[in-house]
Amino acid sequence: xxxxxxxxxxxIFLYAPIVLLPVFAxxxxxxxxxxxxxxxxxxFSQLLTTQALHRSVQNSLYIACITAVxxxxxxxxxxxxxxxxxxxxxxxxxxxxxxxxxxxxxxVAVSLLVVAIQILDMGLxxxxxxxxxVLICTPFxxxxxxxxxxxxxxxxEEAAMDLGESRWSAFRLVTLPLVMPGIVSSMLIAFTIxxxxxxxxxxxxxxxxxxxxxxxxxxxxxxxLPVVMALGTILVSMSIVLLTIAEILRRRGMARVGVKxxxxxx
Amino acid sequence: xxxxxxxxxxxxxxxxxxxxxxxxxxxxxxxxxxxxxxxxCGKTTLLRTIAGFEGVSSGVxxxxxxxxxxxxxxQRPTNMVFQSYAIFPHLTVAENVAFGLxxxxxxxxxxxxxAALDMVGLTGFGHRSAHELSGGQRQRVALARALILKPKxxxxxxxxxxxxxxxxxxxxxxxxxxQRHVGxxxxxxxxxxxxxLVMSDRIAVMFDGEIGQMDDxxxxxxxxxxxxxxxxxxxxxxxxxxxTRSAAQIDVDVDGLGACxxxxxxxxxxxxxxxxxxxxxxxxxxxxxxxxxxxxxTISGVVDEVVYYGDMTYYDVRIDGVDTPLNIAMKNLIxxxxxxxxxxxxxVWDARSLVLLP
Amino acid sequence: xxxxxxxxxxxxxxxxxxPPLIYVLIMLAFPIGAIxxxxxWTQDFMTLDTTFTxxxxxxxxxxxxxxxxxxxxxxxxxxxxxxxVILAFPVAYFVSFHVKPSRKSLWLFLITIPFxxxxxxxxxxxxxxxxxxxxxNSGLVGIGVIDEPLTFILYNVNAVxxxxxxxxxxxxxxxxxxxxxxxxxxLLEASQDLxxxxxxxxFRVTLPLAxxxxxAAVLIVFIPTIGDYVTPELMGGAGGKLVANMIQTQFLALNxxxxxxxxxxxxxxxxxxxxxxxxxxxxxxLRGRS
Numbered sequence: 009x010x011x012x013x014x015x016x017x018x019x020i021f022l023y024a025p026i027v028l029l030p031v032f033a034x035x036x037x038x039x040x041x042x043x044x045x046x047x048x049x050x051x052f053s054q055l056l057t058t059q060a061l062h063r064s065v066q067n068s069l070y071i072a073c074i075t076a077v078x079x080x081x082x083x084x085x086x087x088x089x090x091x092x093x094x095x096x097x098x099x100x101x102x103x104x105x106x107x108x109x110x111x112x113x114x115x116v117a118v119s120l121l122v123v124a125i126q127i128l129d130m131g132l133x134x135x136x137x138x139x140x141x142v143l144i145c146t147p148f149x150x151x152x153x154x155x156x157x158x159x160x161x162x163x164x165e166e167a168a169m170d171l172g173e174s175r176w177s178a179f180r181l182v183t184l185p186l187v188m189p190g191i192v193s194s195m196l197i198a199f200t201i202x203x204x205x206x207x208x209x210x211x212x213x214x215x216x217x218x219x220x221x222x223x224x225x226x227x228x229x230x231x232x233l234p235v236v237m238a239l240g241t242i243l244v245s246m247s248i249v250l251l252t253i254a255e256i257l258r259r260r261g262m263a264r265v266g267v268k269x270x271x272x273x274x
Numbered sequence: 275x276x277x278x279x280x281x282x283x284x285x286x287x288x289x290x291x292x293x294x295x296x297x298x299x300x301x302x303x304x305x306x307x308x309x310x311x312x313x314x315c316g317k318t319t320l321l322r323t324i325a326g327f328e329g330v331s332s333g334v335x336x337x338x339x340x341x342x343x344x345x346x347x348x349q350r351p352t353n354m355v356f357q358s359y360a361i362f363p364h365l366t367v368a369e370n371v372a373f374g375l376x377x378x379x380x381x382x383x384x385x386x387x388x389a390a391l392d393m394v395g396l397t398g399f400g401h402r403s404a405h406e407l408s409g410g411q412r413q414r415v416a417l418a419r420a421l422i423l424k425p426k427x428x429x430x431x432x433x434x435x436x437x438x439x440x441x442x443x444x445x446x447x448x449x450x451x452x453q454r455h456v457g458x459x460x461x462x463x464x465x466x467x468x469x470x471l472v473m474s475d476r477i478a479v480m481f482d483g484e485i486g487q488m489d490d491x492x493x494x495x496x497x498x499x500x501x502x503x504x505x506x507x508x509x510x511x512x513x514x515x516x517x518t519r520s521a522a523q524i525d526v527d528v529d530g531l532g533a534c535x536x537x538x539x540x541x542x543x544x545x546x547x548x549x550x551x552x553x554x555x556x557x558x559x560x561x562x563x564x565x566x567x568x569x570x571x572t573i574s575g576v577v578d579e580v581v582y583y584g585d586m587t588y589y590d591v592r593i594d595g596v597d598t599p600l601n602i603a604m605k606n607l608i609x610x611x612x613x614x615x616x617x618x619x620x621x622v623w624d625a626r627s628l629v630l631l632p
Numbered sequence: 633x634x635x636x637x638x639x640x641x642x643x644x645x646x647x648x649x650x651p652p653l654i655y656v657l658i659m660l661a662f663p664i665g666a667i668x669x670x671x672x673w674t675q676d677f678m679t680l681d682t683t684f685t686x687x688x689x690x691x692x693x694x695x696x697x698x699x700x701x702x703x704x705x706x707x708x709x710x711x712x713x714x715x716x717v718i719l720a721f722p723v724a725y726f727v728s729f730h731v732k733p734s735r736k737s738l739w740l741f742l743i744t745i746p747f748x749x750x751x752x753x754x755x756x757x758x759x760x761x762x763x764x765x766x767x768x769n770s771g772l773v774g775i776g777v778i779d780e781p782l783t784f785i786l787y788n789v790n791a792v793x794x795x796x797x798x799x800x801x802x803x804x805x806x807x808x809x810x811x812x813x814x815x816x817x818x819l820l821e822a823s824q825d826l827x828x829x830x831x832x833x834x835f836r837v838t839l840p841l842a843x844x845x846x847x848a849a850v851l852i853v854f855i856p857t858i859g860d861y862v863t864p865e866l867m868g869g870a871g872g873k874l875v876a877n878m879i880q881t882q883f884l885a886l887n888x889x890x891x892x893x894x895x896x897x898x899x900x901x902x903x904x905x906x907x908x909x910x911x912x913x914x915x916x917x918l919r920g921r922s
Contacts, residue, residue: 040763114876168373171373173377186363
């Protein structure tokens, strides 16, 4: 019983900052502090007219979409290799591929910066950000897709081949439909991570900032803080919707291959 | 009888591991053939080389007089029932059964599916989803899915191991009937000796990647050619013996039983004068209860252990001159008592049931 | 060619894993090699001197500011890790042992959601909560506990620790939860059957078996926190800056990438050494018990 109270208090601790977002987003004052002064939707309308914001959002969406697709493709390769094949040094190779999950992000950021600027002399663009985001999103994709692939009976594809299909069409007709929910869920998670990522993007972003980099700039100007709150409210609601879809799909995928759900995606 | 599948000099390595050692065998048209052995003996690997999932390191695999080296699984006239059944969970029963017909426009889908489901006793199950099936039903779907393509050979990889005992016994009979009905060659992989004996026309017993013995069930049981075959299939008592003459008749002096003469065919691998082993199955020995008489040989012994099974009682009886007590299986017929440990008793035996091994 | 590549299971597996592996090698191993190399070079404004020298490392050793920052960073990461894992364990335990199986994924989902929402904004919101006119202060003043707003809760190391502990909470809960889920429940009954109380069963059975999860949680929190410069920048004030801020400054503001690279490598080596020591000590402790 005390444990339950503690767990609920912990959840409140987790959600406390997020709950404040809409409170200040609709508060009619430029200072982010209590007491509240009144209701307004001005901050949201300001969002609609800020051109720089729109450009950064477009940029971030572009980066996030490409990151989602690429890291999911890499994730499918790794998860499939991990679940369905035995090969030499399997554990170390998979461990190496998962390393970006625990690597301090600043290391990823500075090392890619050095390579891009000093060694390749290619300048920064959206593609430098994408390259780094694919690197850090792939382990998450692998973790999610592992759930989908490990529950797959390896004889399933062999059965399809035995019934006349080629290796590729066996994958397309049997494995792909079964792991599809995992694939969509992996793309959604990678999309969310990329859209939110700041530490690396700040180093590697080119002439056009990504949305978090743009927000970072806003945080320095007290007058623009309520707009940030409004933007945050929209972002958080969107993330929650995307994550809920990802979770529902993950569960449906588990149900489709007929296994008991054992919990989260990590 | 025409030969359908033949393997000659087949070897298979996984890295350094020698999984199949010089396999030679021929399987005939319409035969129910079993590959029997303990886990890790290579029987599943052998099945998968026939199916086309594994290539061979050396040797030749022929199906219908055609060398199938390099022919992938999807182009071989074989179909497989997998150990896990591998029922596609995202498809209905009918879609599962029709899966292999995608590239066979010559076959009318719905009639073929209905016929296949009828054949395995799943009439009207077509619309069900794979989750709703019991273990036995999944197996029937796997059978229908494989047989609908009218393969020349049906390969079954431990198809009954996931079922409970009752279901397994029922499916053994059904599989035999099905095989007779469709007339297709069945190759069964199993570790269950009883299953192999019940269902097969012929059995190959495998150990460590080699075929130890290949024979029909009765020969395999009555005339095993080695101790490991004898011990893997059923139980057998072994005693030391000395062969004194080896010709059309063999004279042998068995520890504990004494001297006797047996036929040469009771020594399946031939035998020279000198030391040998004699095997005898527990059910070919008997205990002579009070009031019973016999015309056969007898020796006296003492009951060492009693294991009561309801329909049967297994006795270990200690006799002079043998270290290990003899295991004897007795049916619990009307009026027969169950003896106690320590009771003196008389054991009946017959030279015709001995088997002589090196 | 293709047939040869796909001939055996091992080759097919290696072929399958090669795209992500090659990507990691190009995007991670190669760049890290590059900064290692870089750290032995020097830079004077825009010109890069590529003669091999230990000057950057000497400078880090000689100037007390770097050592102080590194020490503070490791201390903060250590505190964050301890706070996060200790606070997270009971929650993971509760979800694993006291929540109905059908509700477990809902709990995990609720725990992970805040983790996926904009990191920058979450950090900033802590500033709102802990600030001079923030939620905590206005609340405490409102109910009359204090007269003046508290100032010691923002712009210092404590604020950094609270914020990071919040940010990394789900990272700590998930591995512990997974380890607890793997424990065969009959082991706990066996322990009680052999005379242990519920309490001592926890320490003699549950905790040792959950240890791999705790270790994973420690590593997955400790290592990345060293690389965060957002939280110290926003929450730390002047006295709460960490080594990551210095690396960032060297790279972006002072344009002394070689020194920044050397600093990044020193920081990474320290973290790796401490992590390896922790894993080794933990193994020894577990073996010592069994």
